[in-house]
Amino acid sequence: MMNFQFNASELIFALPELFLLSAISIILLFDLFASERLKPLTYYLTQLALIITGWLAFDLIGESATIFSGTFVLDTMGSTFKVFIMGFAIIALVYTRHYLKAHELLRNEYFILALMSILGMMVMVSGHSLLTLYMGLEIMSLSLYALIASARDRSVAIEAALKYFVLGAIASGLLLYGMSMIYGITGSLDIAQISNFARASTLASQQTLILNFGLVFLVIGVAFKLGAVPFHMWVPDVYQGSPTSVTMFLSTVPKIAAIALLIRLLIDGLGDLQHYWSDLLMIIAVLSIALGSLVALMQSNIKRMLAYSTISHIGFVLLGFVTGVVEGYGAAVFYILVYILMSLAAFGSIIVLNKNGFEADQISDYQGLSKHSPWFALIILVVMLSMAGVPPFIGFYSKLFILQQVIAEGYVILAVIAVVFAVISAYYYLQIIKTMYFDDADKEITVSAPLDMRVVLSINGILILLVGLMPSFWMSLSVSLF
Amino acid sequence: MDSLLSLLIWLPILGAVLVLLIGNNRISIARWVSVSISILVFVLSVTLFLDFDTSTSAMQFVEKASWIGQFNVFYHLGIDGISMPLIILTTFSTVLVIIAGWEVIKNRVADYMAAFLMMEGLIIGVFSSMDSMLFYVFWEASLIPMLLIIGVWGGQNRVYASIKFFLYTFLGSVFMLVSLIYMYNLSGSFAITDMYTLPLTLTQQSWIFWAFFLAFAVKVPMFPVHTWLPDAHVQAPTGGSVILAAIMLKMGGYGFFRFSLPITPDASSSFATIVIILSLIAIVYIGFVALVQKDMKKLIAYSSISHMGFVTLGVFVVFSIMKMGADGQLVSINGSSIESAYLGLEGAMIQMISHGFISAAMFLVVGVLYDRLHSREISTYGGVINSMPKFTGFAVLFALANAGLPGTSGFVGEFMVILGALQANFWFAFLAATTLIIGAAYTLWMVKRVFWGPINNPDVSSLSDINNRELCIFAILATAVLLMGMYPQPVIEVMHTSVINLLEQALTTKLPVSL
Numbered sequence: 001m002m003n004f005q006f007n008a009s010e011l012i013f014a015l016p017e018l019f020l021l022s023a024i025s026i027i028l029l030f031d032l033f034a035s036e037r038l039k040p041l042t043y044y045l046t047q048l049a050l051i052i053t054g055w056l057a058f059d060l061i062g063e064s065a066t067i068f069s070g071t072f073v074l075d076t077m078g079s080t081f082k083v084f085i086m087g088f089a090i091i092a093l094v095y096t097r098h099y100l101k102a103h104e105l106l107r108n109e110y111f112i113l114a115l116m117s118i119l120g121m122m123v124m125v126s127g128h129s130l131l132t133l134y135m136g137l138e139i140m141s142l143s144l145y146a147l148i149a150s151a152r153d154r155s156v157a158i159e160a161a162l163k164y165f166v167l168g169a170i171a172s173g174l175l176l177y178g179m180s181m182i183y184g185i186t187g188s189l190d191i192a193q194i195s196n197f198a199r200a201s202t203l204a205s206q207q208t209l210i211l212n213f214g215l216v217f218l219v220i221g222v223a224f225k226l227g228a229v230p231f232h233m234w235v236p237d238v239y240q241g242s243p244t245s246v247t248m249f250l251s252t253v254p255k256i257a258a259i260a261l262l263i264r265l266l267i268d269g270l271g272d273l274q275h276y277w278s279d280l281l282m283i284i285a286v287l288s289i290a291l292g293s294l295v296a297l298m299q300s301n302i303k304r305m306l307a308y309s310t311i312s313h314i315g316f317v318l319l320g321f322v323t324g325v326v327e328g329y330g331a332a333v334f335y336i337l338v339y340i341l342m343s344l345a346a347f348g349s350i351i352v353l354n355k356n357g358f359e360a361d362q363i364s365d366y367q368g369l370s371k372h373s374p375w376f377a378l379i380i381l382v383v384m385l386s387m388a389g390v391p392p393f394i395g396f397y398s399k400l401f402i403l404q405q406v407i408a409e410g411y412v413i414l415a416v417i418a419v420v421f422a423v424i425s426a427y428y429y430l431q432i433i434k435t436m437y438f439d440d441a442d443k444e445i446t447v448s449a450p451l452d453m454r455v456v457l458s459i460n461g462i463l464i465l466l467v468g469l470m471p472s473f474w475m476s477l478s479v480s481l482f
Numbered sequence: 483m484d485s486l487l488s489l490l491i492w493l494p495i496l497g498a499v500l501v502l503l504i505g506n507n508r509i510s511i512a513r514w515v516s517v518s519i520s521i522l523v524f525v526l527s528v529t530l531f532l533d534f535d536t537s538t539s540a541m542q543f544v545e546k547a548s549w550i551g552q553f554n555v556f557y558h559l560g561i562d563g564i565s566m567p568l569i570i571l572t573t574f575s576t577v578l579v580i581i582a583g584w585e586v587i588k589n590r591v592a593d594y595m596a597a598f599l600m601m602e603g604l605i606i607g608v609f610s611s612m613d614s615m616l617f618y619v620f621w622e623a624s625l626i627p628m629l630l631i632i633g634v635w636g637g638q639n640r641v642y643a644s645i646k647f648f649l650y651t652f653l654g655s656v657f658m659l660v661s662l663i664y665m666y667n668l669s670g671s672f673a674i675t676d677m678y679t680l681p682l683t684l685t686q687q688s689w690i691f692w693a694f695f696l697a698f699a700v701k702v703p704m705f706p707v708h709t710w711l712p713d714a715h716v717q718a719p720t721g722g723s724v725i726l727a728a729i730m731l732k733m734g735g736y737g738f739f740r741f742s743l744p745i746t747p748d749a750s751s752s753f754a755t756i757v758i759i760l761s762l763i764a765i766v767y768i769g770f771v772a773l774v775q776k777d778m779k780k781l782i783a784y785s786s787i788s789h790m791g792f793v794t795l796g797v798f799v800v801f802s803i804m805k806m807g808a809d810g811q812l813v814s815i816n817g818s819s820i821e822s823a824y825l826g827l828e829g830a831m832i833q834m835i836s837h838g839f840i841s842a843a844m845f846l847v848v849g850v851l852y853d854r855l856h857s858r859e860i861s862t863y864g865g866v867i868n869s870m871p872k873f874t875g876f877a878v879l880f881a882l883a884n885a886g887l888p889g890t891s892g893f894v895g896e897f898m899v900i901l902g903a904l905q906a907n908f909w910f911a912f913l914a915a916t917t918l919i920i921g922a923a924y925t926l927w928m929v930k931r932v933f934w935g936p937i938n939n940p941d942v943s944s945l946s947d948i949n950n951r952e953l954c955i956f957a958i959l960a961t962a963v964l965l966m967g968m969y970p971q972p973v974i975e976v977m978h979t980s981v982i983n984l985l986e987q988a989l990t991t992k993l994p995v996s997l
Contacts, residue, residue, distance in 0.1 A: 419656035
């Protein structure tokens, strides 16, 4: 049934992936044989590999091809996502290195595992067959499990890793179950053929039932990976238990891959069942926004708070998909990119305060920060207000875009619910600002992060304001992907 | 100059960044830079006033550039006679608060000055935006500096007050955002003038009206959504209270003028009675609440709410005076002249400006006392006149203006609104007029307990009278209050053409005419 043909000229379209895979192997070998003195080079090689991969992906923007017998697709969306993945990963790794140093966790496997999971994400982004998508997902997830457990002597990290692994395996199982049903009914793993099958108007009711059944499991699998309610149980514990650098990584870059998974499966594959999955996503989205906003109010651990805040942001992203129109999808992509930029800055601000094994993960650790390091307090202020959706920061425009699409499709009530919860969630972001600016400090926190960390974090914070003042480009870019 | 409005917005904002960069360690430089920037902005706004053409209701000093192409959002500025006086009020008050905070603020001086400059730019942005999304951005962004001003430099209970302030106003505004997006989806444009001409059914108008109402009523603040104001005022530092009362509350009133009346004329007309009743409750009931306050700032805060009731009363009373006739001419409902409808709207505007001066002055009066004895309790004081005669002179003048004494600005606005209301309904006017008694009661009773009488507190006898800096501020404010009271004509002239235009828009139905 499947006819695999190999054509060497197709390889050019998978160049970023192939390059990254080779780079990973080389870095792994280099690290194995490098002397102690040369070990720090691994980090720089990692960053170099990411930059080159990003550049290769950037170079392929505009090309489109379906290769490897239809299992791998190269399109503008895929290439753009890859560029963003690289860009965000580079920022994340700058923060990561400082964190690992501050906690004496610096081991080079960390970077190699991170690269490996990024490779998985790239495969997910470009997957054009159920099998490729699943394979990418597993490459990514397995590396992430190992990353969480990289803090071997912390029991909470081990617990988090185990929790993520067990629940992740269940989710993968559900996803596979859904995929097998779809494969069973359509007879193909190829997204294009699944799409053709679903489009055919002459479906027996039996076939529709099985297709819809499979669809439900796909939605559950994707919702789990995104951490949307009611499949969010793992999010707070994993976020809190993981080393902060891993939490940051988890909450940022893989989200792009998960969104790509959603787009490939639901829009590219089962786009004709949109009316059906829209309703599912709507319930998930509203629940996520509500629960994320309400439960975050009671958190005293900032990582846990950000976990719930992520859940509510994911709810907003899903609202964009609920609309079922291209602009709505574009709004969702814009939201996720904005969210990642903000999330990186938020975790970066936690990490920048880390030193000598001190974790600044309690909200009370931020007391009086604005006195001792006004610049970083200002960045955190910007990030928090942006997450709350206060203009002129970028977080406002992402919410605006989503709301505009939701209202345009006639869901005014959804928009009202969303904004009310946005106001509720503003309370806990304000708590952080209050702690930094209004409270007096018991102890003095000084920032002793290295220069690269400070510079990148500053740029990250300034971007939140600057892109907010000129959001046009990112917005039209996001819509042009579909 | 073509980009005068942009300059007015961005000069203070960039100035704020400069002051932040100067930092809290070079206090003296930071102070002088701030005050120079604020004076420069004030001078620029005066040139704006001088170049302003009072004969047209069209937008002037228009600037337009594409901003967010995706949404057809433009960086579109322009002012008419309604925004003009409010911009002057903003630049004027900012100079005052920066001078008022000169020696008083000892903690993080540069940040304090920067926050006020930032706020000045953002609020001028609110008053000059012709694009509703630009308006919304400025509107919300202006919350941030105020949040920090109350939270960082405020009193004991500042955290509660600042967060309550922020969440209250944020909640009000998001509904406005939803309705703005809703109208954008209908018309494909965020331009405010396009919304004026957008046809809307009565149901749509009603929803939009109430969404706007929430946003603006919270800001004004109207009864029953006023409860954040006493907290915010009491906890805010003097400068924060001044800006809050003098300008931020006016943003709500401005919203009614700019959005509610022209965009939802039919809904405004059908709900006018409810708004008038709420305004009267604010005027009378809140007046009584002010009477029993023990804290001077709280008393003035409640008095603010009561006085702002005149603004909403003046705005919505026009619907009971005039209606649009079938031939497109304004027709009086019960035989009153068209001037009385102007009286309502113009009285509301004058009341906003005058309240800006008087409430600023009153808060500064309390600030002067607070700086010396660190108490806002009325009972702490008594016989202040003995040790501070010059100060008492000013304080009594402002108190009388607050009570609406003829010859001060407080009288003009209230009198115009009452006259307007009289044409609509005798009882509206009667209830509104009781404020002249209640207002006099709570203000003068406070004056009596604070300034007259024997000295009960030994600290009061050792008070030093106001220094030259304070004298200067009070002299400027006293001039403004008296000038507005005796000769309000220039301000009325500036807004007159725009008010006529607004009245026509507000009374022109957007519904299909049934024959």
